[in-house]
Amino acid sequence: MAFVNNMHPSWKIDVLLEGNWRGASSVLLQNGGQLILVDTGLAHDAHQLVSALERRSLRPCDIGFVINTHFHLDHISNNCLFPDSVIYATQESYDWCRALYTALMDPENWKTLVLKYYPETYDFDNADELMRKMRKFALRWWDASRTGKTSQFRWIETNKLPCGLEPRFTWGHVPGHVSLVISNGESERLIVAGDAVMTRLDDQQVLTMPPHCRAQYQSERREILSSPALVIPGHDKPFRNLL
Numbered sequence: 196m197a198f199v200n201n202m203h204p205s206w207k208i209d210v211l212l213e214g215n216w217r218g219a220s221s222v223l224l225q226n227g228g229q230l231i232l233v234d235t236g237l238a239h240d241a242h243q244l245v246s247a248l249e250r251r252s253l254r255p256c257d258i259g260f261v262i263n264t265h266f267h268l269d270h271i272s273n274n275c276l277f278p279d280s281v282i283y284a285t286q287e288s289y290d291w292c293r294a295l296y297t298a299l300m301d302p303e304n305w306k307t308l309v310l311k312y313y314p315e316t317y318d319f320d321n322a323d324e325l326m327r328k329m330r331k332f333a334l335r336w337w338d339a340s341r342t343g344k345t346s347q348f349r350w351i352e353t354n355k356l357p358c359g360l361e362p363r364f365t366w367g368h369v370p371g372h373v374s375l376v377i378s379n380g381e382s383e384r385l386i387v388a389g390d391a392v393m394t395r396l397d398d399q400q401v402l403t404m405p406p407h408c409r410a411q412y413q414s415e416r417r418e419i420l421s422s423p424a425l426v427i428p429g430h431d432k433p434f435r436n437l438l
């Protein structure tokens with residue numbers, strides 16, 4: 196008879212959508228029959244995401260849980276493909292990002308309103324260009340109807356994640372952002388970083404929002420890069436920290 200050690204679940208990681216300069220990583224976690232999808236990508240990645248599941252003989256209805264690292268639109272815009280799944284997210288990130296997109300949609304006052312969410316914007320040399328791109332991206336892609344039904348959400352602040360998955364609160368990128376730390380027994384540590392580590396080397400290449408708090412973002416990024424682990428960044432290929 197097979198021995199099942201419930202104390203040390205073994206999560207297999209499978210990257211369905213590899214992160215790039217625009218799209219976010221979408222990662223399947225599998226532990227026996229339990230299937231979890233971390234982040235769901237941009238709307239125009241929907242077909243690619245479903246195809247990636249099909250290649251593994253899976254359908255969207257097989258995914259029991261979705262976890263959103265944060266609520267930027269490049270991480271959540273296919274939540275709607277999983278209407279029967281429970282979605283774990285932080286309420287803080289959900290509320291903060293939705294309010295941000297509402298502000299970006301304001302035709303008259305969007306620049307002033309956005310500074311409430313990104314007070315450090317003018318620390319960047321290319322602030323005006325950055326803000327213009329942010330708005331263009333939001334107008335093109337933000338669609339609240341793709342983010343899942345309110346009844347699907349289970350807030351990470353007050354609910355434990357499935358066994359073996361630990362949230363690490365990494366709020367430098369946006370308030371309420373979480374990275375996932377996965378310990379497969381003693382042997383292996385995996386970190387699904389979300390946008391706490393956007394790329395291994397060059398964050399400038401990613402079309403996304405600037406950090407909400409740059410100093411905090413940099414300190415969290417350094418901490419993850421100095422952990423002995425396999426890291427799945429938000430917008431780059433997975434890599435192993437060589438320490």
Ligand SMILES: [Zn+2]
Pocket residue numbers: 265267368390403404
């Ligand atoms: Zn983000």
